[in-house]
Amino acid sequence: GDSVTQMEGPVTLSEEAFLTINCTYTATGYPSLFWYVQYPGEGLQLLLKATKADDKGSNKGFEATYRKETTSFHLEKGSVQVSDSAVYFCALNGANSKLTFGKGITLSVRP
Amino acid sequence: DGGITQSPKYLFRKEGQNVTLSCEQNLNHDAMYWYRQDPGQGLRLIYYSQIVNDFQKGDIAEGYSVSREKKESFPLTVTSAQKNPTAFYLCASKRAGGSKTSTDTQYFGPGTRLTVL
Secondary structure (H helix, E strand, C coil): CCEEEECCCCEEEECCCCEEECEEEECCCCCEEEEEEECCCCCEEEEEEECCCCCEEEECCEEEECECCCCECCEEECCCCHHHCEEEEEEEECCCCCEEECCCEEEEEEC | CCCEEEECCEEEECCCCCEEEEEEECCCCCEEEEEEECCCCCEEEEEEEEECCEEEECCCCCCEEECCCECCECCEEECCCCCCCCEEEEEEEECCCCCHHHHCCCEECCCEEEEEC
8 A cells, every 4th residue: 555654753953954854655656745744733734745756846945856766755945944843744645545644753943 | 714624622521422523614625534643643544525425434433433414514523432532633625626736635724632531
């Protein structure tokens, strides 16, 4: 079945540091890929998405490229801010139209 | 404003009681979903509905029940049969039909935190 694997956390960075959060997936067909962000005590917000190979999703300085050859969708940001502190989930929408989530990773950014 | 509302934000239940969590959307979305979130874990699908008066079990449906009598509403009942109900519950919805880029994104409500005393 479909699965999503995220790197282990938590991650702690200083403000303005470079961020990479790894995400790899297993799925049949051509899934859509997503990054969601969850701030403390809140629901999930869509951060970015990509629907086909080589697509790049971007939003609020975050980027992720759909790499079919490596089955990856790594999240990057060039300069993180304290306000980026949150939990980040990688997810895919597979052939059965259901979302499969990774376990999430907590990012803390120090001033 | 269009969106998904969940109520209440916090809910306390005594052991052996049933409790119903509300989820309402005014996005005119066809499909609705319930997830459970536990600390350090991803989201797990409880139930989903792709059309009014129809719903399917997700990965962890035991001890839960749902109804879909209206397009806008998808309430979740946590029954006394659910052995470990303390968790954060999230409702989501999405459009159906149309292109892949416009219909495969789920949008989430703010969640309900259920605590069993």
